[in-house]
Amino acid sequence: MTLQKTMTGRAWAEMLLLAFIWGGSFLSIRIALDEVAPLTSVAHRTGWAMLALWAVVIAMRLPIPRDPRIWVGFLGMGLLNNVIPFGLMAWGQLHIETGLTSILNAATAIFGVVAAALFFADERITLRKGIGVTLGFFGVATAIGLENFRSFDLRSLAQLAIIAGTISYALAGVWARKRLGGLAPQVAAAGMLTGSTLITLPMAWIIDGPITLALQTDTILAIAYYALIATAGAYLLYYRVLAVAGSGNLMLVTLLIAPVAITLGAVVRGEALSPNAFAGFALLALGLMILDGRIWTLIRGRAVDRPRPPG
Numbered sequence: 001m002t003l004q005k006t007m008t009g010r011a012w013a014e015m016l017l018l019a020f021i022w023g024g025s026f027l028s029i030r031i032a033l034d035e036v037a038p039l040t041s042v043a044h045r046t047g048w049a050m051l052a053l054w055a056v057v058i059a060m061r062l063p064i065p066r067d068p069r070i071w072v073g074f075l076g077m078g079l080l081n082n083v084i085p086f087g088l089m090a091w092g093q094l095h096i097e098t099g100l101t102s103i104l105n106a107a108t109a110i111f112g113v114v115a116a117a118l119f120f121a122d123e124r125i126t127l128r129k130g131i132g133v134t135l136g137f138f139g140v141a142t143a144i145g146l147e148n149f150r151s152f153d154l155r156s157l158a159q160l161a162i163i164a165g166t167i168s169y170a171l172a173g174v175w176a177r178k179r180l181g182g183l184a185p186q187v188a189a190a191g192m193l194t195g196s197t198l199i200t201l202p203m204a205w206i207i208d209g210p211i212t213l214a215l216q217t218d219t220i221l222a223i224a225y226y227a228l229i230a231t232a233g234a235y236l237l238y239y240r241v242l243a244v245a246g247s248g249n250l251m252l253v254t255l256l257i258a259p260v261a262i263t264l265g266a267v268v269r270g271e272a273l274s275p276n277a278f279a280g281f282a283l284l285a286l287g288l289m290i291l292d293g294r295i296w297t298l299i300r301g302r303a304v305d306r307p308r309p310p311g
Contacts, residue, residue: 011245018237019253023260025230026098026105027268029090031222035215037208038090039200041223044211046082046196048227053190053235062184065191073179077188078195081172085165087200092165095158097271102261103143103281104162106254109288110136111170119174128290135287143280185239193231251292255285 032041057064065071093101110133116123125133144159180188204211213220242250258281265271 008244011241014237014241015245015250015253016256018234018241019256020260021230021234021237022253023102023257024264025226025234026093026102026261027264028222028225028230030093030098030265030269032219032226033090033094035219036223037204038087038094039204040208040211041090042083042086043197043200043204044223045086045227045231046078046193046200048223049231049235050190050193050197052228052232053186053193056232056236057184057186057190060186062187065183065187070180070183071191071195073175074188074191075195075198076175077172077180077192078197079199080168080175081192082196083199084168085172086196088161088165088168092158092161095154096162097273097277098265098269099258099262099271099273100143100159100277101162102258103273103277103284104140104159105166106258106281106284106288107136107140107163108166108169109251109254109291110140110284111167112173113291115167115170115174120177128293132287132289132291135283135290137287139280139283139285139287141280142283143277145274145276186236189232189235189239251288255288 029041029045032044036044089101089105113123113125113129113133117125117129140163144156144163176188180191183191201211215223238250241253262271262273
């Protein structure tokens with residue numbers, strides 16, 4: 001059993017910063033989508049982030065992999081962790097609110113547990129994980145609103161696209177463990193974004209048309225934010241927090257992102273979510289907290305400490 005690391009004040013501060021950065025990415029992507037098409041927005045995101053991270057790799061003088069098998073791994077990781085989820089979520093955001101996108105995105109951790117259990121013998125579903133995953137699935141169903149599927153429309157399809165993106169994220173975690181172990185995180189992130197860009201750049205050019213930088217100032221600033229800060233910078237911060245706080249604590253970031261995105265969507269774009277969305281997020285949050293382990297330990301501890309009747 002892996003012990004949960006103790007969170008220092010600095011680790012909490014960096015985790016909150018990461019949550020604010022990623023929470024803001026949903027709004028910045030939506031702003032860019034007012035002028036650029038979804039695939040083009042993804043090409044901007046992966047392309048500029050790729051250049052930034054390779055600059056970091058070169059500055060740190062990290063060894064660049066030469067094994068073709070590693071570059072095939074980068075290509076697969078780029079497809080699963082960037083191209084598919086970024087593309088599906090960008091398209092989905094055209095038809096649903098920024099805040100709802102962030103809520104559904106929180107299901108990534110739920111599907112990650114399921115994917116790990118399917119592919120790795122040491123990641124079996126325990127009672128705690130089973131309860132957390134079940135609550136997470138109920139949360140997703142509640143946030144979407146099952147009644148919406150009686151009159152299936154573009155909005156329903158957009159929500160399913162977001163969920164498909166989270167499943168792709170989960171499969172990317174499996175791919176990374178199988179194919180990219182042992183690499184410096186900066187190199188792995190730069191290689192992944194290279195694989196992503198090799199796919200998205202020609203796709204965007206063919207489907208959306210030539211990519212141009214003749215864009216409105218708001219669009220350029222939004223692209224700069226989600227490519228350089230919320231992708232390149234956030235990857236570097238993510239691995240830093242992971243090393244200090246551990247993967248169990250880092251799961252809490254998922255809970256913190258959605259409130260940031262919901263607030264920004266409401267303040268900047270005047271979005272209002274249905275009660276279903278908030279109820280679904282509450283169930284998802286409970287499921288994630290059980291997966292995190294601390295609330296489960298607290299519940300079991302109280303059950304053990306509860307005095308039993310004599311006799």
